[in-house]
Amino acid sequence: MQFASRLDNVETSAIRELFKLLGKPGIISFAGGFPDSAMFDVEGLKEASQKALTEEPGGALQYGATEGYEPLRTQLSSFMKTKGVDVDPSGLIVTTGSQQALDLLGKTMISPGDKVIVEGPTFLATIQCFRLYGAQLISAPIDANGVKTDELEKLIAEHKPKFVYLIPTFGNPSGAMLSLERRKKVLELAVKYQTLIVEDDPYGDLYFGEAPPPSIMSLSKDVPGSRELLAHCGSLSKVLSPGLRIGWMIAPPALLAKATMCKQFSDAHTSTFSQATAAQYLKSGRMPATLAHVREVYGQRAQAMGAALKRELGDAVSFTQPNGGLFFWARLTGANGKLADANELAKRAIEKLVAFVPGAPFFAEKPDVATLRLSFATADVAKIEEGVKRLGQAL
Amino acid sequence: MQFASRLDNVETSAIRELFKLLGKPGIISFAGGFPDSAMFDVEGLKEASQKALTEEPGGALQYGATEGYEPLRTQLSSFMKTKGVDVDPSGLIVTTGSQQALDLLGKTMISPGDKVIVEGPTFLATIQCFRLYGAQLISAPIDANGVKTDELEKLIAEHKPKFVYLIPTFGNPSGAMLSLERRKKVLELAVKYQTLIVEDDPYGDLYFGEAPPPSIMSLSKDVPGSRELLAHCGSLSKVLSPGLRIGWMIAPPALLAKATMCKQFSDAHTSTFSQATAAQYLKSGRMPATLAHVREVYGQRAQAMGAALKRELGDAVSFTQPNGGLFFWARLTGANGKLADANELAKRAIEKLVAFVPGAPFFAEKPDVATLRLSFATADVAKIEEGVKRLGQAL
Known part of the structure; x- marks a missing residue:
């Protein structure tokens, strides 16, 4: 074969x-x-799933919109607001774990031979996922404060990448934390070079002492023109349950529309049963x-x-x-x-x-x-x- | 952008x-x-989901194997046996709806420019899904007895397709039923031309009078060498609930391994919560x-x-x-x-x-x-x- x-x-x-x-x-x-x-x-999720099947069994068990189950999009919009990101429910799509957000970014953006800058080191499944779409990956060096933005700028200028992929907060595997100053610098680079930045943020809620600096997406309001060049991936996997496979992506409307089309032919939509359960869970107020x-x-x-x-x-x-x-x-x-x-x-x-x-x-x-x-x-x-x-x- | x-x-x-x-x-x-x-x-699914969360909450909520949740693979293997298909649990993978099985087939098999034969007409989302991977689609004509196998043979001989995609039983949109004779002919063509055949079968359980002819996969035991050239996609969407997004694919080991690798970078695995619920449902004996x-x-x-x-x-x-x-x-x-x-x-x-x-x-x-x-x-x-x-x- x-x-x-x-x-x-x-x-x-x-x-x-x-x-x-x-x-x-x-x-x-x-x-x-x-x-x-x-x-x-487990108890909270039991209650949430029963509520989902009792209150709107049709919604929880029928085909749903590719973009996501509306009550979940609304809850995720509120959840993001608690983290300083102002996004309308229609400004995000639900993905089958944030792994699928990466896959949709690859499918939507990467033509064979396109260059993508990632951190060195970065999430292993990102490397493989983007390579399957033919990406040529360029590694930007990091230290304990995350990606070195001066080196990153040189690489952007040299390679003109399709996008830059970062895990700025408690990165996998590095555990590194991109400093506030460097976050702002990344946003300035996005605008200066008109380069899409992908912020993958599955760990941002898992802090032990004081909260980390605001997400790059949250800081974009201070850098005019940067929000249109940002995609942000979130996930319930590390804080609630990976088995639900609930992730989401916030991105500019044109990118979100294309990613939605790609998702339609990838899995039609994320399990509405999982989505309705997650929506009820977030609504229940147990998350904090x-x-x-x-x-x-x-x-x-x-x-x-x-x-x-x-x-x-x-x-x-x-x-x-x-x-x-x-x-x-x-x-x-x-x-x-x-x-x-x-x-x-x-x-x-x-x-x-x-x-x-x-x-x-x-x-x-x-x-x-x-x-x-x-x-x-x-x-x-x-x-x-x-x-x-x-x-x-x-x- | x-x-x-x-x-x-x-x-x-x-x-x-x-x-x-x-x-x-x-x-x-x-x-x-x-x-x-x-x-x-709804009642049956409520019970099944509670049971899943009570009996093995870890399995239902944690990351799972890309190939699928073992108890569900076992149930699906038994379910296929009731339909005349002998398949070990390890001979199938669980997919996020059968739409994802199509996507994985595209990702695994289709290089840009490769030819794929489909029925004319066929499922719309199949057309788009395969085209996203660069397939050139060839239409094989059908009548009420399904694809015309004499025409199909000519097209296979002429185009040497990467694979042939069929919905042999109550096809979407055609409602057509591939006759027993033509099913056997398709298997012979697979062997004669060493061509992969994909049997998409989401509707086979939805018959109104007497049962349809056995699936192509089931008939493959009568045609030596054909099973190694067959992929079969199944789904719980039309008979139980689309919202669970539970599909599966049976295929030769080498293809299944590559599809599993692709799935790992597509969505890591299908919702274990959905999978554990579906497994409990099938186990409950309510399906008949x-x-x-x-x-x-x-x-x-x-x-x-x-x-x-x-x-x-x-x-x-x-x-x-x-x-x-x-x-x-x-x-x-x-x-x-x-x-x-x-x-x-x-x-x-x-x-x-x-x-x-x-x-x-x-x-x-x-x-x-x-x-x-x-x-x-x-x-x-x-x-x-x-x-x-x-x-x-x-x-």
Whole structure:
């Protein structure tokens, strides 16, 4: 069977192979990119789904508009308002998880050979998703304050990309936080070079101390002309439930219309059952307590992991303590002749019954093999301490 | 904003414009392609969703395998067995509605310029979906017994298509039923020309009298080598609920693996909440009664529409009485100087407060403007009679 040529651009990820090993009994896994199931508000979602099926069974079970279920769009518009973004319900579409927003951006915007700038490192499934549409990806370097905007400007000027894709708040895998100053700079670059900026924001609500700077979308009101050059992707996956597959995209009307057409032929619409359930949940007013709960628990775990890494690995790793999100992004320093290759460490770690993800696959260009990603989301504090101890032994 | 070049191949459909007019008060619509909301087993789905959230809340709300939620794959494997198809749970993947199965086939198989043979007429969203991936579509003519296999063979030999896409059972829009003899012929053509055949089967369970011939997939056991050249798409949308967005695809392992990879970057997985609910529903044993109910009600409506069309439109239309599915496919004969242009009739019909879909957009090539599609699914018998009367007046 001869498959489409676009598949030549994408390999099955090395990470998938690693995940097959996670079933080993007794393993402590920092490898996942998912929230802790124990944190799901099951009772709230039970009530919400029953309400959806009782109050408007037709709406929850029938075909729906490709753009999204109207009551959910209204709730999401209000939710975005609490985060400083003024958007009409018609200014967003509901997507089947924010993964689909990325897919629709690829389908709508990328012709084979088009250039797209991403952070180095960035979300693995973004790299693969855009490459399937034939994108040539350019990596913009980051530090703990997110993408280096001076380097980004040079890359935009040189490559004239179709768009720039950023995860500015607690980025995956980097955990980095784009500073307020750089956010404004990104908006100025959008206008100066008339370049579309895609802000992917699945983690923005998962902060542990003070709130992060406003989203790029929220700041666009201060930079004339920038809002027309911005797309923003949101998601309920990390804060409520990934299984609902509820994401959304805010974008300029012309882009939103084309993305909606593409979505019509991708999956017609997102499950109205999921959408009606999410709408009832948001309407129920339980979201603020749910957010407070996940922030507290993940905050404790991040604290524990940071302390354990310092204690057990010392100067053999360098990292910035994340103030939100799900991940530590660390780098093996090679200090005192210790291992500096995260792939090798991953193999040894599995033998010691602890797992993490090597960082190299998260780079679209020039992989840094000394990097690794550790999730603190799904193991409790005791497991985190034990797991990091094992990691120290593996090293 | 410059969109991807693939969008140049697709127009916003004329039908979408028509659908905007359906909000007119008092209109009787035969235009939709959806089941009747009044037929949804709301109680059964309420129970199923509660059970899903009670018994395995983690599974129903967490990220899941791209291939699908294991208990649902198991249920679907059993469901297919009742229909004569022997497939292991691992031999199918769950898709976000069968629309996504089409999208994944396009993404996985079609390189720009590749040829794909479809029926003339065929499902509108298939045409657009495949064109977005750059397919050049070839139309194979049909009659009341489905695609004409002698013509199909000539087209396969001439065009060497990437695959042949068929809706053999109560096709949309044609309502046609591929005869047993032709089903076997299709399988022989697959082997003879080593051509992939895609069987889209959302309507096969919606029969009114005796069961239709076995699916092409089911018959493949009689034609050595054919199963490796077959993909089969199924759906719960027409028989249970479209809002769940539960479809599935059975295909050879290599194709299934590539489609799964593409799905990973399309939407990660189908809503586990929907999947767990559907699994519980199938497990509950309510499906046979639900099927019996929809068959009976739609059967009565089809009966009523056929009689009304004969009574009210006489020899101004020709059609074959459908024995299943949701649609009448009719042709304006122009007899007695009556109108033979369905686009024009659609406009006049809206004025008389009745709506249907002109047939021309359903043709990938050489549209027949005398054709029209009438759905009998969502109006009750009285409305059907009144609506067809209005149609007669419009004509």
